[in-house]
Amino acid sequence: MKKLELIPLSGELPSPKGVALAILELCRRDDTTLAEIARVVQTDPALSSRLIRQANSAAQGAVRPIASVVDAIGRLGIGTVRNLAMGFSLVDQYQNGPCAAFDYQAFWSHALLMALAAQSFGAMTKLGSSEELFACGLLAQVGRLSLATVYPAAYSKLLQDPDAAHRLSALEQEHLQTDHNELSAALLTEWGIPSTLVGPIYHHEHPEASGFSPGSRPQQLTQLFHLAHRVADLSLTTDGERSHLISELMLLGGKIGLNADELGVTIDELVRHWREWGELLRIPASSLPPFAQMSSPQELRPDERSSAGALRILVVDDDPITLTILETVLRNALGHMVFSASSGEEALALAVECQPQIVITDWLMPDLSGLELTCALRATEWGQRIYLIMLTSLDTEEEVSEAFEAGIDDFLTKPVNARILRARLRAARHYVQLLDAWERDRAQLKQFTAELAISNRRLEHVAMTDLLTSLPNRRAGMGALERAWAASSRFEQALSVLVLDIDHFKRVNDTYGHAVGDKVLIEVAQQIQRVARKDDSVCRLGGEEFLMICPNTDIKAALLAAERLRRTIEALQINVQGTVIRSTVSIGVASREPRMTDSDTLVNAADRALYRAKEAGRNRSCIIVQGRLRCLP
Structure with a gap:
């Protein structure tokens, strides 16, 4: 590997700027303290949040999450902070550039996925600090960005060569007297990345030519970076190109002890983190299908x-x-x-x-x-x-x-x-x-099972639904009330219920007939459903009686809801064959109190309030508090 000064370059190389440069300079001093690094980092809110996120991500739930820059630097280490700061600085600076054929966004998207893969595989194999491997993965191909920056026109022309995808390094040496791996290694060395990592990064594209002893740590790191690079290549492939890459990934995963299922779970998790980091760094992360779908044989024509x-x-x-x-x-x-x-x-x-x-x-x-x-x-x-x-x-x-x-x-x-x-x-x-x-039988069985499940859901819906109003029936309503009661107990929240009864409903049936009575029930039920809040549950208890369950609602809020509902129904005009029918409701309101032992006690209290509302002249709301009844005029 050549030193940077021995590589022929005719322009300015990418370099960290601002806070990242200040951190790099501090890290070159032997007496730099963590507090000094933290003071510099805190001047850049974006870098601070990224380092905290990386520190928490690296911990993977093993220890408590951290929220301060000082704790993040302490957990990551000064060397890793330096490397991450350099990487994030370059990401922010080079979202685009002068090299027309160089896709800057795709480059960083690939680098980010490689960084996450290197971190994940590093945590599995214990070959190095997963945070440091993240930074190395992010910068492993920085030589390509450098050539695009130093030789924008020549490199753009080189990238358009039909063979560029297969022999990029050879073309770079032929036209520019250096290649991206050589330049990446020189830059990483210049920036203080340990040589134990620079060597494997230099050889990661062609690990078979590294010359490292089989089983040695450099050889294993080279294989790790190669696997991370090939995982990142998924971001650049089309659907039709993935089959060969997937088979290669399965073989490479086997070398670190991952079978196909374990590799699939790992890659799916990496893609999820890739999208999250992409949003943080403003890097596009393409929508990759699940690994199981990518690794399944394609349907034959x-x-x-x-x-x-x-x-x-x-x-x-x-x-x-x-x-x-x-x-x-x-x-x-x-x-x-x-x-x-x-x-x-x-x-x-x-x-x-x-x-x-x-x-x-x-x-x-x-x-x-x-x-x-x-x-x-x-x-x-x-x-x-x-x-x-x-x-x-x-x-x-x-x-x-x-x-x-x-x-x-x-x-x-x-x-x-x-x-x-x-x-x-x-x-x-x-x-x-x-x-x-067997597969035909299994397919048939799956179809039968699906059809049975649909039938069961329909039967369950019918069993829990009032056929006339389409509201939940009494059975469903009591089940909802039990769940609301349990939640109220668990979270110590208020719980109220409203019991409603349509006034003089028998008179409607006797005067207009049961068909018109059914129409009135349907209209009132729909109105109750419309007025109910999103978290409220409504059911038909039977006949002309309805129940509304109001979670996290005290007696005052429940009374306001009852009055709003009563006035809405009072204003309702039900047109049946040219005849306008108006209807009113009486409402009993009760809230859970310490003396109440179960949900039935609560409903019984609301029932008492309802009967008091009817005795007081109907079309009104009545509440019960500690056994005392009170009706609104």
Whole structure:
């Protein structure tokens, strides 16, 4: 890795400004104290809130949340604060710039997701401080921003090269005599990032070329940054490009002990935090679907589906002769739909796309062995349904046992005999047919279950609803009252009820008939529902009597609500076949008191107040307080 002064540059590099620069200068002194850093940080409210958020995020609920800058710096450490301040400063400064082909917003969106991924995987693997890994992830590709800043025109032209996506570093060296990884490492070293982290960052795009000893901490950090980078690449891919990346992520996740489900949960959580941080930093975070959806095979087009009796078979072998023979026999002699791959990694990506029913894979392959491919497939829900046949020239008892324990269903010894292959496929076909029948039955069962659930919900609704007024019935109302009573007890809140009765309703039925009476009930019920507040519950107790439950409402507020409701119904004009009918209600109001033992006591008190309102001449509200009744005029 070159030092910064040895890299040929013709313009000004991105650098932290303002508070971040002041923090950087303070950190270069040996006698700097936490209090001095805190005083500088507190002059920037945005930086202060970001550091507090990061400190609380890093703790992951293990300790109490903090709210002060001093506590945040103490938890993060001065070195991490310096790195974060630099990163956040660059994010704020370079939301756009002079390089036309460089997407500044996408760059920071990718960097933010990589930072969060590095932090999360760091916490899992204990390879370093998760807060420091966040800062390193955010700055890992700062060399690209630097080249866009120093050489805006030349770099813009370079990015438009058709090969830029695949060999960017080579093009940068060819045209600019440096590359973004080299420049990132030099800048991070200049800014004081430890060399134990700079080396892995320098090699993170191509970890296989790092030269670090397998299993060493630098090699593991390189793999961690590589995994974080590939997770961040999800933000740049389209739906059609994700299958190969998802298969690669499953393999990389396995290297740090994550199976497909655990990796999916982790990535979904990262995406959620990515969106939250994106809002804080004003960085766009695209809407990624859940990992389970991204990792599920895509629905095949009609022309990709196998014909009746034919199976979709994926053949994997790094020997082109064996691969050709198997393809010829399976496709031409047996009439199956065949897909082929020459490596385990290619096969895993292809399996996501083509949904094979059977996979025939060689055991010994250089990049990803047949056993590793089997484990990767079995780690997914859809991969557990595949019938796996292992090709091997090894047929000792130990190897065969190892293969079956890894998840294979059958094995074939090399060279493959066509008759034996045909016989093995009969068993595979029988398995596939049973699986298809089971999935059809399961789909039917799901449909029946869904229909039953809908029917049950309808029956429950009917059982709890008054058919005439569509209000909840007495049973539902008493249930709502019990819940309100329990909440009132739990939170020590007031609770009031109103019991309403339509005045002279029998006279309406006798004069106009029951059909008109029903119309009056419906209109009054609708009016009660309209006047009720959002948290109030209304039900029909029976006949012309209604109940309104008013949570967190004392006797005075309940009386005001009763009077408002009474006046509204008094003004109501009900037009029935040209006849205008006016109606009034009497209302009894009661609030929960210490002497009341249960919800029935409360309703009984409101009933007493209702009867007093009727005795006093109807069309009025009456309250009961500590056993004493009082009616409004």
